[in-house]
Amino acid sequence: MPTPSSRRRPRLRRLADRLGAQYRTAFEPQYDPVRRCWTLRWYDGPTPATVQSALRRLGPESEGVLVRRDLTTRSLALAALRETRAGAMHRWVGSWGQRYHLAQLLADQEHPDRTAGAREAAMLDRLLAAATPDGGPWAVPDESRAFELIARDGIAWLLPSERLAGPGDADGVALTPLEYLTSRYAAGVHRAAWETALTTMPLRAAVTSAEADPEPTADAARAALALLPALRAQLNRDLDRAQARLGGVLQPQV
Template sequence: MSKTAPVPNRSARLHRIAHTLTQTYKLDWSKHENISAVYDDSRRTWTIEWTDGPTVEQVRRAARKADQAATEGLLYGRRLSQKTIVLGVIRAATAPAARLDFQHRPYFSPSDVEERWRTVSKPHPRDDRERALVDAILAEANGDHGLNWAQDYEICRIVQDKGLALFLRRTGVDMSPLERLTARYASGRASIAWTHQLRTMTPLAAFGAVQADTEALPQAVTDALTLLPDLHAQLDEAAADLKARLPEDEVSD
């Protein structure tokens, strides 16, 4: 069996591809997002490596298009920064279809986070609130040790054990009236859902909780009253659905 002929100037060609792709995807060198071509002497293999940024499939296709011969047998390694790991943990915890453990808390692992981002290019926070939540969790995970101290599994464990509500409070961001009422009145599974997934009570349940609390604080009463427009709309919709079940001759205003 004949051996594959060596590719002339492969090192230079791969470094050139890495530089070109860094520019193509507008990656920030100062944040160590740039794409690099790395040679492993022990395995005698070349790997294209980068942090966050485009997906593996995007880079693989672009590299092959740039130079098919030089990329034959090339390996690809996309690392996830600590911020992206934390963001993935937040998204996994708050996902509507999140897996739950026996305590009805969201369950996830580093591999779940990696799979979540596998087809997502340049993952980033949706807004300042999510960005603040990422920072609060990172501060807890790394403590006084500096950046990138905690391992991925430790980040997952911290969020699983302590939940997201604790870190949301630490951010100091404004919560909505329904979120404040949920934090105050949720109990049982509703409390677990809020603590770990930031899932709020229904407006009707929150309003009823304040109504039943004869010692409710003025802020809670004010928050409950802000829910009235939504409650009226929901009740009107529910009433319309019920009326639709009746024969036309039995519907009355």
């Protein structure tokens, strides 16, 4: 004789398929015999709050169904990459602490596995490839390894291209002029900031470094020349500010 749980399974399977088509995410109904309840589980995709709201709208057939979203290594690695670039990643708290921090951060984020553009997608792919042990076609990225690589080496090594962007580069993969000069000339704190968070060096220092290079590459020259109008505008603003400030000192006091 079918049990109540087995009788409900086909209805919940249809419910899961309906939600899957709506959110483009695979949902799996699972029964817990100890708690005697059903749970809809999925990876990444919509937030639990979003799915709970959808279930309430579906009426009695979803009554009593719990929800659980799990995060993939892809989502957590992407969050680690973004947090590191933002300067908000705690680098040496251990993989469990990092995972907890990132999971909390992603709790209210829809589809946390989706990248923002071609550059970020390529950086994430390189990170996951580097974090995957050499174990054949079924090997999967190691989450802790991904965190360790970012903590040890930063994120600049993940950039998909080291070339200067040209007029036809619209996908953001190649380096901008300031990024190119930073990657080539930054040293000290500027090198650390670039490698850790892709923070570029000051405009004037970048152009000066290219000009002082005894043998600059053609791309270094192109990058520096492309930055000259912005540097000229910056210097003019500085000169105008200095003139206004010091000129005011010489004005007769009333």
